[in-house]
Amino acid sequence: MVCGGFVCTKNALSALNILYVLVSLLLIGVAAWGKWFGLVSSFQVVAGVIGVGIFLFLVAFVGLCGALKHHQVLLFFYMIILFTVFVLQFSVSCACLALNKDQQNLLLEAGWNKSEGTQMDVERTLNCCGFSQVNVNGTCPASCFNKPSSCVTCSNILQSYAGQVLQFVGGIGLFFSFTEILGVWLTHRYRNLKDPRANAGAFL
Template sequence: MVCGGFICTKNALSALNVVYVMVSLLLIGVAAWGKWFGLVSSISVVAAVIGVGVFLLLVAFVGLCGALKHQQVLLFFYMMILFVVFVLQFSISCACLALNTDQQNQLLEVGWNKSEVTREDVEKTLDCCGFSSVNQTGSCPAVSQTASSSVPSAGTRCVFSDSILGVWLTHKYRNLKDPRSNPGAFL
């Protein structure tokens, strides 16, 4: 059978979901490791990363079960979830690209001023005091007591081709007939 047939598409979709499982376990593991070793003290950040990891793990299991058993309902919901994730990622990417450098710095400074715990974590990790200038009145956990010349931003590029690849593979796989099934069966 030529590649692109039932077995090849099934294997590609299964491989994609195995990658999703590995990425989700990596997210969960890195968040737990960061909290365990005290690199991140904000429980809300750790909980958010673990939550995303668990969500991705559940979606990957739905996709993997649907791919291995050729279950139309599971594949449909998997495809819809991936499409919604793609739309969200694309929207966030467009919004990030719309911000210029000054707007990014303003947004980072607002976040910097909102959370004292996160600010102390960043100052300790990056060895800096203050966002754009040294605050002489406050306490700073950094060793060098210098201002950070550039705070690393989250980045404006978002890779979302894996979601649309998953949607395409799932749509293709759902519409393929299993060659081992009854020839008179619909799908």
């Protein structure tokens, strides 16, 4: 069977969905590991990552079942969902790559103010206190807070890494968005191919 035929397309689509299953399990595992060892105390962050992992696992499972059984309905819904995810992920990835310094700072401050658990994680990990100023009358889990005058604000440290992180996230997002559009194309092609082992007069 030449590549581009029924079996080749089926195997390529199955392999792509197996990759998505592995990525989803990795997301769930890393989030659970971070929470278990106390690296991330924010429940919202852990729940968000696990939620994305479960969603990706379900989508990949639908695609894998549709590919193995050549099920028209499953393949159709899989193609629609994957295309929607592609549009959203491609848009977010481009936005991450296009943010300037001022927009990055606004984004960081919005994320900082959203969760006290995330604030504590950042302060403890980066050894800094406060976002734009150190509150000597408050509390801070950073080791430098024993001598508050030696502490730096977290915005200075975060801004130095924000550009690199956004570039990395945007690049990874773009990579996976292209695998998603590949999955949409493979699914569309696979749905319109006839199974050579099936009845030649059957409608597929």
